[in-house]
Amino acid sequence: MAIIHDEDAFQVMDNLNEKGFSVTKLASTGGFLRSGNTTLISGVPKERVPELIEIIEKRCKSRKQVASVSTGHGNGEAYVPYPMEVTVGGASIFVMNVDEFKKV
Numbered sequence: 001m002a003i004i005h006d007e008d009a010f011q012v013m014d015n016l017n018e019k020g021f022s023v024t025k026l027a028s029t030g031g032f033l034r035s036g037n038t039t040l041i042s043g044v045p046k047e048r049v050p051e052l053i054e055i056i057e058k059r060c061k062s063r064k065q066v067a068s069v070s071t072g073h074g075n076g077e078a079y080v081p082y083p084m085e086v087t088v089g090g091a092s093i094f095v096m097n098v099d100e101f102k103k104v
């Protein structure tokens with residue numbers, strides 16, 4: 001499972017498909033920036049995981065984004081938003097073992 005920038009999604013999917021990887025794209029939202037990103041799910045044999053990660057790594061660029069962070073904790077305090085620059089990765093990749101995969 002890889003969380004990537006929306007802008008990189010179609011190119012990454014093209015490259016994965018070309019190499020024979022099946023992939024599912026989900027529209028997702030980052031919990032910190034509260035803005036859209038893309039989550040890709042791909043079921044692959046263990047030995048092809050490095051190849052898959054290499055494709056994602058090649059295509060996904062990190063970008064700087066400005067987040068609006070608020071002070072105040074909700075207990076009567078005023079929320080004062082202030083800008084904060086964060087570097088949003090390339091890709092956040094989770095490699096998980098799957099017990100079973102079936103197509104019926």
Ligand code: 2BA
Nearest residue numbers: 003029030031032033034035037086087088089090091092
């Ligand atoms: P967001 O949660 O919107 O986070 C966007 C970027 O904001 C992060 O980039 C990081 O640079 C910064 N950030 C996130 N949480 C922060 C915090 N509590 N304090 C200060 N800065 C913070 P990335 O680390 O490259 O993450 C990009 C997106 O990947 C995240 O979007 C989230 O959707 C996902 N993600 C990253 N790590 C994750 C994890 N451990 N579990 C689940 N989702 C994750």
